[in-house]
Amino acid sequence: MEFEKIIIGNATLYRGDCLELLAAGLLKADALVSDPPYGVGYQHRGGGNGLCGIANLKPIHGDDAPFDPAPWTALPGAIVLFGADHYKTRLPEGGRMMVWDKSCGQGPASSFVDAEFMWTNRKNARCIYRHFWMGATRAGEDGPAVSKRAHPSQKPVELMMWCIETCRIGIGKTILDPYMGSGSTGVAALRSGRKFIGVEIDQEYFGIACKRIQAEHDSHIDLFTEAT
Ligand SMILES: C[S@@+](CC[C@H](N)C(=O)[O-])C[C@H]1O[C@@H](n2cnc3c(N)ncnc32)[C@H](O)[C@@H]1O
Structure with missing residues (x-):
């Protein structure tokens, strides 16, 4: 099994295949919050309004086959899985759906x-x-203006923080995202006082996630460093 491991403060980040890392017992956490490949063969084409800033149009790894949630729903603790309508027949009985309204009526x-x-x-x-988030026009951390997305399926950090709070994942607990993409769950975990384990198979997205999580970690250090 080939993988790379980087530790940034309370975050442990792996570049590798999450199923292999899970089988090796390296992904022990208190909760799982993840946005996996949905198995829909999604290929970004720049968006309907032509404003999307994504340069990278490569397909998402693993999106060419049906997603199997079973290895993840078997884990203990709170579970939040995005794109659930695409693989709802493979989810366990019970639980419930949450909805992210992206267009806010528009x-x-x-x-x-x-x-x-x-x-x-x-x-x-x-x-x-x-939370308004349509193509390149998004509310929140990146401001309302057009800005370049780091990943075709990038999620707002505020949304990931809402999931963490709504699903009552305690302060100081460790959150796992085995399909972290550009690292939005990791930024949300650190920003809300949780620890994080993230996995990404794609070298480019892994690099982006490391940079975003490093920046979040550094901002906490700046906040608590006394001015001299
Ligand atoms: C839907 S995207 C996640 C995007 C993320 N929510 C964000 O905000 O950037 C799913 C990610 O899972 C990664 N992936 C797919 N199969 C994987 C595997 N077996 N192990 C680790 N990562 C994988 C893909 O490369 C992709 O970046």
């Missing part, structure tokens, strides 16, 4: 979908999250 004005579904094994009181 869409679908383009070819982008206006909602995404997350499955959780937690019984939540709240299950709708509204």
Whole structure:
């Protein structure tokens, strides 16, 4: 098994195949929050409104075959899996869907979908999250203006933080994202006081995740470093 391991503060990041790392017993965590390849053969073509800033149009690894959630839903603790409508027949009985409303009443004005579904094994009181995020026009950390996305399936950090809080993953607990892409779950975990284990198979996305998580880690150090 070939893999690379990098530790950044409370984050342990692996470049490698998550199923191999899981089988090797290296992915022990308290909870799982992940956005896996959905098995839909998604190929980004720049978006319906032509504003998308993604330069990299390569297919997502693993998206050419049906996603099997079984190795992950068998793990203990809270589970949150994105894209759940695409593999709902393979999910365990029970649990519930949460919805991310991406268009906030304004869409679908383009070819982008206006909602995404997350499955959780937690019984939540709240299950709708509204955060505008259509193509290159997004609310939140990147501002309302057009900016370049780091990954074709990049998720807002605020959304990942909402999942962590809504599913009651305690402060100081370790969150696993075996399909971390550009590392949004990792940034959300560190920002909200959790530890993180992330895996990404693609060298380019792994590098981007390392940079984003390093920047988040450094911002905490800056915050707590006394000015001299
Ligand atoms: C839907 S994307 C996640 C995007 C992420 N939510 C973000 O905000 O950037 C899924 C990622 O899983 C990665 N992946 C697919 N199969 C994998 C495997 N077996 N092991 C590790 N990573 C894998 C893909 O390269 C892709 O970057």
